[in-house]
Amino acid sequence: MTSPGIPRPILVALGKEFRRRGMQNHAEHLASYYRGNQGHRPPYGWDDGHVLTWLKRLRIPPYEFALPALAPASDCPHCGPQSVFGGRRTLCTFPGGAEFICGRCEMTWLELERGPLDVRRLVGV
Numbered sequence: 001m002t003s004p005g006i007p008r009p010i011l012v013a014l015g016k017e018f019r020r021r022g023m024q025n026h027a028e029h030l031a032s033y034y035r036g037n038q039g040h041r042p043p044y045g046w047d048d049g050h051v052l053t054w055l056k057r058l059r060i061p062p063y064e065f066a067l068p069a070l071a072p073a074s075d076c077p078h079c080g081p082q083s084v085f086g087g088r089r090t091l092c093t094f095p096g097g098a099e100f101i102c103g104r105c106e107m108t109w110l111e112l113e114r115g116p117l118d119v120r121r122l123v124g125v
């Protein structure tokens with residue numbers, strides 16, 4: 001058995017989060033990816049990089065702060081309103097949120113349906 005690039009407890013946490021959000025296909029692909037690390041063929045497109053992307057999107061520790069989480073319809077944190085010239089694009093939507101990319105500087109961020117409590121506390125909303 002070859003060791004996966006991402007530790008198993010982190011993969012287990014991601015699998016649970018997929019199921020909690022009703023993302024059954026993703027949970028099954030993740031399981032296939034894990035078996036793929038043990039000599040089976042992983043599902044197309046599911047490599048360490050893709051799994052890492054989902055760990056960041058769903059804020060699974062230790063990746064919970066890898067992407068900034070902003071209020072809905074935010075401008076790019078780097079470009080501000082200037083980002084309208086490049087346009088913000090939706091990279092991916094998923095149950096509970098979406099990931100966006102700035103067309104100007106290519107920074108990515110999350111917008112979550114229930115905003116991050118830690119940030120709300122900081123700004124006193």
Ligand SMILES: [Zn+2]
Binds near residue numbers: 083102105106
């Ligand atoms: Zn930007």
